[in-house]
Amino acid sequence: MRVDVLTLFPEMFQGPMTESMLWKARDRGLLDLRLHQIRDFTTDRHRTVDDTPYGGGGGMIMKPEPVVAAVEAVLADAPPGTPVILMTPQGRVFSHQIARELARYEQIVLVCGRYEGIDDRVRQLVITDELSIGDYVLTGGELPAMVVIDAVVRHIPGVLGAEGAADRDSHADGVLEGPQYTRPPVFRGLEVPRVLQEGNHAAVARWRREEGLRTTWRNRPDLLLRARLSDDERYLLAKFAREDAGKR
Numbered sequence: 001m002r003v004d005v006l007t008l009f010p011e012m013f014q015g016p017m018t019e020s021m022l023w024k025a026r027d028r029g030l031l032d033l034r035l036h037q038i039r040d041f042t043t044d045r046h047r048t049v050d051d052t053p054y055g056g057g058g059g060m061i062m063k064p065e066p067v068v069a070a071v072e073a074v075l076a077d078a079p080p081g082t083p084v085i086l087m088t089p090q091g092r093v094f095s096h097q098i099a100r101e102l103a104r105y106e107q108i109v110l111v112c113g114r115y116e117g118i119d120d121r122v123r124q125l126v127i128t129d130e131l132s133i134g135d136y137v138l139t140g141g142e143l144p145a146m147v148v149i150d151a152v153v154r155h156i157p158g159v160l161g162a163e164g165a166a167d168r169d170s171h172a173d174g175v176l177e178g179p180q181y182t183r184p185p186v187f188r189g190l191e192v193p194r195v196l197q198e199g200n201h202a203a204v205a206r207w208r209r210e211e212g213l214r215t216t217w218r219n220r221p222d223l224l225l226r227a228r229l230s231d232d233e234r235y236l237l238a239k240f241a242r243e244d245a246g247k248r
Contacts, residue, residue: 087141091130112141174227178211
């Protein structure tokens with residue numbers, strides 16, 4: 001998969017994009033990450049990328065000419081239908097499902113805004129989607145772009161090693177993962193649950209699902225509105241509700 005990032009600060013991607021899973025994906029040829037300096041697409045000697053906003057107000061706005069030129073240059077050899085995604089607080093909230101959808105493309109383009117935002121004509125001319133990673137404001141789109149890349153790359157076959165591993169992650173089906181354990185079996189008086197030590201894979205799978213449901217019920221009950229649940233799992237949720245009511 002090829003990911004093109006348009007940014008004023010390509011150096012920010014050094015480190016996060018050159019370690020661990022992302023480094024392995026690039027080393028194996030599964031991820032082709034290309035960083036493009038938007039200033040390289042300016043035409044004046046000062047390499048100007050921003051200007052004051054029409055109508056007044058504080059801050060500066062990114063100019064449309066270099067951003068549109070950068071997008072068009074990247075799309076010149078891109079497959080038809082390649083998404084061009086603006087990272088912005090005004091976008092739809094990024095999710096596991098969106099990451100899985102984006103991983104199906106051969107190429108995606110991420111546009112990182114800065115300052116007070118980007119001239120809206122960029123959105124009208126070349127942007128096909130807008131994403132936000134949460135209801136808060138950051139100083140630019142670079143960190144959100146890194147989050148999107150990390151989440152999307154996990155869905156590329158061969159990146160995680162174990163087939164289907166991404167589909168077992170938290171949020172894959174609307175249910176969070178439950179608690180995880182490793183050796184030693186007892187640490188400071190706390191023991192790993194017996195079911196995880198006995199080697200019964202079916203029992204372990206049931207325990208993990210129940211604990212995942214319990215974690216989701218306690219921490220993110222809103223996710224359960226879209227979760228795929230069996231009748232037995234709905235019964236467990238009713239049980240958790242009764243338990244919580246008994247503690248009040």
